[in-house]
Amino acid sequence: MRIGIVGYGSVGKALHQLIYEKAWDFKNKYGLVLQVVFVCDSSGCVYKESGISPPETLKVKEAGKSLSSNFRVEPVIDTIKKGLVDVAVECTPANFVDAEPAYTHIIEALRSGSNVITTNKGPMALYMPTILEEAESRGLVVLYSGTVGGGTPFIYFADNALRGNKIISFRGILNGTSNFVLSKVINEGSSIEAAISEAKRLGIAEADPTSDLNGTDSAAKLVILLNHVFEDKYTLKDVEISGIENGIPNVDSSHTVKLIASSTPKPKVSLEVISKNDPLNVDGTYNAVEFNVEELGNVYLIGKGAGGKETAGAVMRDLVELKNRLQVQYFRKSYMRAL
Numbered sequence: 001m002r003i004g005i006v007g008y009g010s011v012g013k014a015l016h017q018l019i020y021e022k023a024w025d026f027k028n029k030y031g032l033v034l035q036v037v038f039v040c041d042s043s044g045c046v047y048k049e050s051g052i053s054p055p056e057t058l059k060v061k062e063a064g065k066s067l068s069s070n071f072r073v074e075p076v077i078d079t080i081k082k083g084l085v086d087v088a089v090e091c092t093p094a095n096f097v098d099a100e101p102a103y104t105h106i107i108e109a110l111r112s113g114s115n116v117i118t119t120n121k122g123p124m125a126l127y128m129p130t131i132l133e134e135a136e137s138r139g140l141v142v143l144y145s146g147t148v149g150g151g152t153p154f155i156y157f158a159d160n161a162l163r164g165n166k167i168i169s170f171r172g173i174l175n176g177t178s179n180f181v182l183s184k185v186i187n188e189g190s191s192i193e194a195a196i197s198e199a200k201r202l203g204i205a206e207a208d209p210t211s212d213l214n215g216t217d218s219a220a221k222l223v224i225l226l227n228h229v230f231e232d233k234y235t236l237k238d239v240e241i242s243g244i245e246n247g248i249p250n251v252d253s254s255h256t257v258k259l260i261a262s263s264t265p266k267p268k269v270s271l272e273v274i275s276k277n278d279p280l281n282v283d284g285t286y287n288a289v290e291f292n293v294e295e296l297g298n299v300y301l302i303g304k305g306a307g308g309k310e311t312a313g314a315v316m317r318d319l320v321e322l323k324n325r326l327q328v329q330y331f332r333k334s335y336m337r338a339l
Contacts, residue, residue, distance in 0.1 A: 001034055001323065004085040004114070006076060006105050007092035008041040010308030011119055011146075011315075013061060015089065016054045018312050026316075032323050037084060041066055044073025047084065080105055083112035087322060089315055091146075094122040096216050096236065103127055106142070110134050115326075117318045119146035119311050125220035129233040141325050143318040148174065148221045149287050151310030152303025153317065158229050158291065165295045167229050171262040172289030173280060174221040176305025177205045177212035178244060178259045183283040185248055186256050192244065204285055215243035215259060215269040222261040222269060225289075229263075239267040249273060256281055 003019065005012045019034045026032040038047040039057050043066035046057060060070045067073055080088060088109035092102050099122035106123055109116050116135070118124065123131060124144050135142040145155045158167060173179050177199055184195035196213070199205035211217045219239040226234045248257055251273055258280060260272040274280060279300045282288045287305040290298050304310055 001032055001087060001319065002085045003034060003036045003319075004038040004040070004045075004079070004088045005036060006040045006045075006080065006088055006090045007102075007120070008039050008057070008061060008067065009091070009093065011091040011311045012039065012041075012089075013054075013058055014308040014312035015091065015315050016052075016058065018309070018316055020054045022316065026319075030320050030323060032319065034319065038079055039067070040073075040076045040079065043068035045076050045079035046071045046073055047079060076101070077104065077108060080108045080114075081112050083114055085114050087115040087117055087319070090116060090118040090120050090123075091311070091315070092120055094120055094211070094217070094220070096122055096125065096211060096220060099123040099126045103131075106131055107134060110138055110140055110142070113138070113140070115141045115143075115322055117143045117146075117315055117322065119144075119315060121147045121217065121220040121224065125223045125236045128224065128227050128235070139329065141322055143321055144224065145318050145321075146311045146314030147224050149289075149303065149314075150176075150305050150307055151313040152287055152301065152305070153314070154225065154287075154289050154301060155228055156317070156321075157289075157301045158225070162291065162293060162296075162299065165293045167291050168294055169262075169264040169292045170225065170229065170289055171260055171280070173258055173282060173287050174218040174225075174261045174289070174305075175212050175259060176285030176287060176307075177209055178215075178218070179282070179287070179305070180204050180285050181213065181244065182248065182257055182259065186251065187283065192248070213244045215241040218243075218259060218261045218269045219267075222263070222267055226263055226267060234267060239269060241268075242270045244271065 035051040038045050046067050090102050090105050102120040103123040106116050124147050148154050180199050181195040184190040219241045223234045255273050261269045280288045285305050288302040
């Protein structure tokens with residue numbers, strides 16, 4: 001399977017390294033031969049038909065340089081349009097205004113005949129129905145488990161662990177940065193500013209954590225889960241959003257405050273006071289989702305939120321899923337031709 005990595009930050013670099021490290025395991029266990037043939041950062045794409053090993057490009061990025069400083073590159077979109085890969089992995093930073101340039105990367109990859117795996121929440125939160133329709137019309141696959149929960153498989157949990165059951169609603173903590181800040185403020189008496197500074201120092205928060213703290217990032221993940229679980233067509237504008245920016249309410253010793261994303265009665269992200277005995281009371285960067293299931297009652301999944309390696313792990317999971325789906329497509333076409 002020929003792979004192109006679009007976006008060579010923490011996720012893209014971790015993914016490249018994981019593919020290299022797991023190559024033998026994936027070949028033996030899944031029959032998957034993985035080969036990265038291009039990697040792209042904002043300066044352009046490096047392409048090598050025989051495959052790119054991580055040391056070739058990672059040393060450049062670790063030195064704080066762009067790929068163009070050491071390699072001959074071409075514009076990202078030109079490389080994508082050539083259709084050089086079986087799957088393009090889009091892992092550039094999220095843009096919740098117009099989802100660019102990731103939206104164009106995804107659409108052009110599909111139009112060039114490449115399947116897509118994305119960890120970028122922007123396009124899926126703003127244009128998920130359009131993207132999935134484009135893929136379906138071309139007989140291609142778009143996978144996105146890394147957009148929600150990083151390495152914690154909320155999407156696959158809903159698909160597989162709860163298969164055959166009816167999910168009525170869900171609610172949960174979908175952003176690790178805001179949960180870290182709230183944990184510091186409520187549990188340790190820290191100020192919001194000090195908690196944010198610590199999160200930045202530890203690499204938990206981005207340089208500009210606004211979308212994490214104002215609820216936009218959680219809302220984007222909520223939209224993706226809503227559309228996936230209920231096969232609906234929500235976008236970010238359908239969610240009522242508020243976050244930490246307006247202050248954190250005071251609570252007694254038996255309660256805490258969490259930034260909760262809820263599917264019902266109307267899609268909403270807001271601060272909620274919950275009991276410390278609530279299963280959603282997880283601290284630090286952990287995410288947690290409560291699925292209300294018709295046959296089972298409440299079912300919970302808890303795990304670490306986004307991180308470079310964790311999110312790259314989600315992409316590895318999607319690569320296996322892609323292989324399985326392509327096999328099904330192949331056998332279905334073979335069966336239809338035999339009729």
